[in-house]
Amino acid sequence: MTAPTYTGIAEEFAADVVLADDITGFEARDPGTVCEVLLTGATGFLGSFLLRDLLARGLTVTCLVRAADAEAGLARLRTTLGAYEVLDGVDLSRVRVVTGDVTRPRLGIGEAEYAELTARIGAVYHSAAKVNFLTLYKWLRKPTVDATHEVLRLARDARATLHHVSTTGIFEPKEHETPRGESDPTGPPESLSLGYTKSKWVAEQLVREAGRRGVPLTIHRPGQVWGDSTTGACQPNDFVWRFIKGSIQAGVYPRRFGLDMNMVPVDYVSAAIVAASRDPRSTGRCFHQVSAGSLDSDRILELVRGAGYEIREVSILKWMKAVSADTGNSMFPLMRLIVDLERFEAAEFSDEETRALLSGSGVVRPEIDERLFATYVAYFVRQGTLPAPAAGAALVG
Structure with a gap:
């Protein structure tokens, strides 16, 4: 991870881009040895497809779900997977549900259960997000920025590689002579019109700083995520x-x-994230899941x-x-x-580095x-x- 090129950040964001001192680096595991992972946001749209694709890789997936108990959490998962028409393709016998909340210390998980969880997972897929285009940044700070600190602490405690889902919306929305690539600078946040994209920009800065400290991770920036290219399943509030x-x-x-x-099918986004995350060459890098135009x-x-x-x-x-x-x-x-x-x-976005990594993986982007x-x-x-x-x-x- 390279350092940001910004010489100054607006006061509104200056304190929020400071990563907590207790988040420190550790040695990355070989992705091929990881057999159990944690997924946040599994009851969301992209999260549902990530769950399906992670299970298809033979992994056991623990899902962090906001619910009264594990049974209620599993019911939430079933409902969401059914709505997006992926339930029949999911082996729920390899799904574990942990109830919690990404905004709370230790993700709202009890001490004993947290210790047991961090002892067995080898990777964290963080796709949970509060997507609200009408809400101000200050109201998204807790579920996005504070939550990123807690997810990073979990990755540190588990010594698990973090796979962080960001968005191409963190790029300044104006024309450039060339498309924005995976290594190009993002922001600045004051140029972004939505509180949502501002909060995602700040969260990515925290993740990037963690990477510079030695936390093994990948960053993924999808375009506007549209429906599954096979069933057409899409989120109605898009x-x-x-x-x-x-x-x-x-x-x-x-x-x-x-x-x-830039609209891109959800099944491609999910497959590209999972394929990259299983490739040891991806550690420390950013990837774009976007369409050609x-x-x-x-x-x-x-x-x-x-x-x-x-x-x-x-x-x-x-x-x-x-x-x-x-x-x-x-x-x-x-x-x-x-x-x-x-x-x-x-x-406009470039995904040259992403396509190079995925070459030969069998992951193909539908137009x-x-x-x-x-x-x-x-x-x-x-x-x-x-x-x-x-x-x-x-x-x-």
């Missing part, structure tokens, strides 16, 4: 899908809207129409008026983000084309999230 649903509900679509994001507003409209939805292009003001007139519209609660998006200049988009639509129709497209439109799945 911003772009709420935008799509809201536009379908209103029957109109904003012309020349400034939406431009971004999806802009015009392309999304093409895909929506191609999936069979009749939708009319109007001015951004007419679209905003139509959405705001219906409190039940999917985009109604998020309208305050629209102004920021209109000023947003999407970054988001008309067929895959139809697969996503079919999933949302099955879930009752989207209405069925016009009669005669083909649905996949």
